[in-house]
Amino acid sequence: MKTLDLKLTRIGNSLGVRLPGALIKRYGFSGPITVEAREDGLLLKPRKQSKLSWEETAREMAKSEEEWSDWETIPDGMVEPWDGPSEAEFLAQQKGSSRPASKKKRVA
Numbered sequence: 001m002k003t004l005d006l007k008l009t010r011i012g013n014s015l016g017v018r019l020p021g022a023l024i025k026r027y028g029f030s031g032p033i034t035v036e037a038r039e040d041g042l043l044l045k046p047r048k049q050s051k052l053s054w055e056e057t058a059r060e061m062a063k064s065e066e067e068w069s070d071w072e073t074i075p076d077g078m079v080e081p082w083d084g085p086s087e088a089e090f091l092a093q094q095k096g097s098s099r100p101a102s103k104k105k106r107v108a
Contacts, residue, residue: 029046
């Protein structure tokens with residue numbers, strides 16, 4: 001493995017290392033980077049996505065051996081009406097508040 005000597009560069013009140021474009025491209029750095037501190041140095045890795053896209057989710061589901069036809073689905077763009085409490089009512093219930101969830105002023 002080839003060794004590179006890089007200089008520390010002032011970035012505002014901090015110091016940083018500038019990586020050559022070829023390294024960035026080779027290791028797939030395009031967003032946030034995870035840094036792992038090890039005894040012998042630092043390991044830089046592209047941060048893994050915590051959430052799959054819809055397309056990736058569909059691919060993963062197709063690869064699995066599970067039967068998905070029992071799941072109820074709603075066609076894209078259609079939304080079922082919500083019959084539960086509003087967000088304000090829900091938060092008021094969670095706090096145990098007896099106050100009305102509405103922010104409207106009452107007139108006596």
